[in-house]
Amino acid sequence: MAEVREGRGSMVTIKRWLGLCEHPDGDTELRRGEAAAMRNFRVTKEGSLQIRPGYAAKCTLVPGSPVRGLWSGYVNGCRCLLCACGGKVWSVDTAGWAATELGSVADAPAAFFGFNRSVYILDGTEYYVWTGTGSLAPVAGYVPIVATAAPPAGGGTLLEQANKLTGKKRQQFSPDGTSALFRLAETGVDSVDCVKVNGNAVTTGFTADAAAGTVTFGTAPAAGTNTVEIAWTKGTGDRQAVTAMRFSELYNGARDTRVFLYGDGSNRAVYSGLDENGAPTAEYFPDLNVLDAGSGNTPVTALVRHFSRLVVFKSDSAYSVQYSAVTLDDGSLTAGFCLTPINRSVGHEAPGQIALVENNPWSLFGGAAYEWKLSGAASGSDERQAGRRSDRVAKTLGTFDLHECLLFDDNERQELYLVCGGRALVYHYAADAWYYYDHIPALCMVSAGGQVYFGTPDGRLMHLSRDYRSDARAEIDAYWESGAMLFDRSWRKKSARQLWVAMKPESQARLTVTVQSDCGSEHARRVISSGLSTFTNAAFHQFSFGTNRKPQVRRLKLRVKKFVYYKLIFSSRSASATATVLSADVLLQETGNVK
DSSP, X not given: OOOOOXXXXXXXXXXXXXXXXXXXXXXXXXXXXXXXXXXXXXXXXXXXXXXXXXXXXXEESSTXXXXXXXXEEEETTEEEEEEEETTEEEXXXXXXXXEEEEEEOOSSOOEEEEETTEEEEEOSSOEEEEOSSSOOEEOOOOOOEEEEEEOTTSOOXXXXXXXXXXXXXXXXXXXOSXXXXXXOSOSSOSEEEXXXXXXXXXXXXXXXXXXXXXXXXXXXXXXXXXXXXXXXXXXXXXXXXXHTOOEEEEOSTTSOOSEEEEOSSSSEEXXXXXXXXXXXXXXXXXXXXXXXXXXXTSOEEEEEEETTEEEEEESSOEEEEEEEEEEOTXXXXXXXXXXXXXXXXXXXXXXXXXXXXXXXXXXXXXTEEEEEOOOSOTTXXXXXXXXXXXXXXXXXXXXXXXXXXEEXXXXXXXXXXXXXXXXXXXXXXXXXXXXXXXXXXXXXXXXXXXXXXXXXXXXXXXXXXXXXXXXTXXXXXXXXXXXXXXXXXXXXXXXXXXXXXXXXXXXXXXXEEEEEETTBSOOOOEEEEOBOOOSTTXXXXXXXXXXXXXXXXXXXXXXEEEESOEEEEEEEEEXXXXXXXXXXXXXXXXXXXXX
């Protein structure tokens, strides 16, 4: 800042806006450009101050029913936007905003993930799949080959574990050419479902005894290796261990070829296996593919892949998982996942709501937001790996119920949203600035085609964009208040005679400016504008014929005498206005010492 001398004027400039800072020692400690109070303003990547985007309804899915989940991705080669609302899953056409019902799910929070050209849905009670055509359906489950190269009398080589999703199993036999009776690996089966000889299904020429677990052919099959395959059903498997899960993450070391499911309230996650051809599948969860994370007293709340590791968050701690191949006693190889602690005092409280911001996980714990930088040996227990990033907004975040928070990363605009109860704290990580929004009724959010959409408690799908100047036609109440600025001299009294504000020309660019000081809070309010002539978002009672697209500077005569502290305030309450403030300049003059 230039030196301010008695009797002579000097200009003090704010060139970059730094976001909200709720300093615990008061607003006299704020940097120039930081806000002591900030509502419905945002900071751009370039450091300008801007009224936040509005939103508009694109469609209503089920009136009065909350939107339970949103997902955007490719299904069978086609880009889809899927929504869960009113106990149904809907496919939304973003061209005409028509919603097509795909099938029924529980009227509960739903999570989606794409895998193998299909999309899978978890609702805490069932596990569904949609292939891109027809209706969604419960996942039947891959039928594993539990034994291979078995002689007719039974036995053979154990091959695949039972699938938690189903009680169906298969066994491959190598007939000897003389035996007609083939003994299954289980007795007391519910049914014999399929018999194949030389790869062809046969429906006659054999009898099945479910109680004894045998199949007897009228004519003994010719000798061969694995030429007879018999499938049967016994029970339903451990299906509830999968269907009770609510969230997912993809991981398998350097590749995302296994599905990890979690969120049933326990400290466990289950993960998928490979089929008989070694191909990844989301429909096979072997019985022993279970990951136990620490004590059973606290649940797993989030999983997130980070580089070649999987970070496991619990409500009170965090762990790292590393993939490796494990050799079993019989010499076979299987996947192994080694779990090691990385923090025993910081975890994550919001189930399933984890964000990966610039490739670093963000978690919510103890009234704060943490960024995890797990560089180097992530398996080491080092508290420095978790850095608290929300100190500047600790007061507001402390009023959020972290267990109910929604975390969403808008990577297109580099903004991280923390949403709870219609309020949002937003961290613009490109500008390193926090700000606060109200009237954001988002239960779930998604990015589709570079645009942000959110679902509301009343069943609507909203589009959040600067194309809108209102909140579904309601006014946006925006407010920005600087800290109490001393201008580096607390023992000197000053006077301010004039103020200049630079704004970006936009349609209906309009803002109210006022000031406060330690000598008084009631000063004149001035409305400034820097509009372009356009019919978009036009308010005809304030219509502008401006055509200059260069930044516009407006001078305001706001005289404040004999103050020590000075506050600058911007506000707007409108359903049509916007504003982007580039800079502000205050002309100061010192008038003497404080007495």
